[in-house]
Structures are given as C-alpha cells and as structure tokens.
Amino acid sequence: MAAVDIIIGSVYGSSVLVAETLEQALTEAGHRVQLHEDAVLADLDADHFWLVITSTTGQGDLPPNLLPLFEEMRECCPPMPQLRYALVALGDSSYDNFCGGGRQFDELLQELQAQAVVERLQLDATETLDPEEPALAWLKGWMTQI
Numbered sequence: 513m514a515a516v517d518i519i520i521g522s523v524y525g526s527s528v529l530v531a532e533t534l535e536q537a538l539t540e541a542g543h544r545v546q547l548h549e550d551a552v553l554a555d556l557d558a559d560h561f562w563l564v565i566t567s568t569t570g571q572g573d574l575p576p577n578l579l580p581l582f583e584e585m586r587e588c589c590p591p592m593p594q595l596r597y598a599l600v601a602l603g604d605s606s607y608d609n610f611c612g613g614g615r616q617f618d619e620l621l622q623e624l625q626a627q628a629v630v631e632r633l634q635l636d637a638t639e640t641l642d643p644e645e646p647a648l649a650w651l652k653g654w655m656t657q658i
C-alpha cells in the first residue's frame with residue numbers, strides 16, 4: 513500500500529470536500545493518506561504519491577493556499593522524475609480561463625518531469641453540483657495503479 517499526499521487548493525471549500533471524499537476511498541483501500549491545505553515543499557515527500565486537487569480563482573489563478581507551494585516549486589525545485597501524481601481541477605466554464613489553476617500546476621509538474629498516472633480530471637461547476645461523485649468515479653478507474 514502507498515503513502516499518498518493530497519494537496520489542496522481551495523477558496524470556498526469545494527476542493528476540500530472532493531479531497532475528503534477521495535481520502536476516505538483511498539484510506540478504505542489501505543493507503544496511508546495525508547491532507548495538506550497549506551502545503552510547503554518541506555511537508556511533502558516526492559517518494560509519496562501526490563494527488564493535487566485545486567480550484568481556480570481570479571482569472572485563471574491558483575487559490576492563495578496553493579500559490580506558495582507552486583512558487584516554491586517553480587523557483588527552486590530540481591526535476592522530480594520519481595514523483596507520480598494525479599490532478600483534479602475544479603473550475604467553471606463560464607469563466608474565460610477554465611480550470612486555469614489546475615492546468616498551471618499540472619504543467620509545472622510535467623516540466624519537473626513528474627509522471628501523471630492518469631489524465632487531469634476537470635470538473636465544471638456549471639455541469640455538476642456534486643463534484644465528489646465524478647471525482648470518486650475517476651479515482652476508482654485508476655486507483656489500482658498507485
């Protein structure tokens with residue numbers, strides 16, 4: 513069983529609810545899971561599996577609680593080819609830059625040579641009032657690869 517770090521970017525709490533739902537499923541499957549709502553690199557381990565769950569705010573921006581980690585990684589992180597991850601982006605397609613925050617974080621991880629085990633999940637607030645449901649179905653589709 514794996515150690516999983518769930519890294520959350522949220523303004524109003526939707527991403528936190530998604531994270532808690534996925535945490536429960538991963539824990540029931542026997543994984544050791546830790547939630548990070550104000551992550552800094554020193555709290556994280558690149559040998560763990562990273563599950564990043566973030567909304568978008570402003571005009572395609574990352575939430576303030578995830579921005580410090582993003583900037584720390586962009587400024588000083590060496591390549592992380594051993595890191596395996598998956599990413600959920602919450603957004604709203606009525607905004608110009610749909611899921612821009614999640615996309616930025618995903619692109620940074622790819623630049624750092626981290627390995628996505630599955631394509632980024634994008635959840636549109638105009639289509640689903642309950643993002644936990646599609647997120648859980650998505651997780652169940654690839655969870656055995658952790």
Ligand SMILES: Cc1cc2nc3c(=O)[nH]c(=O)nc-3n(C[C@H](O)[C@H](O)[C@H](O)COP(=O)(O)O)c2cc1C
Pocket residue numbers: 521522523524525526527528566567568569570571572573575602603604605607608609610611612637
């Ligand atoms: C002020 C504001 C700005 C937003 N900007 C964007 C945006 O640029 N792109 C996008 O896809 N969604 C945007 N959203 C939608 C949120 O990302 C979406 O509602 C998400 O589910 C919120 O999750 P959270 O509660 O975890 O922050 C914005 C929402 C607000 C309130």
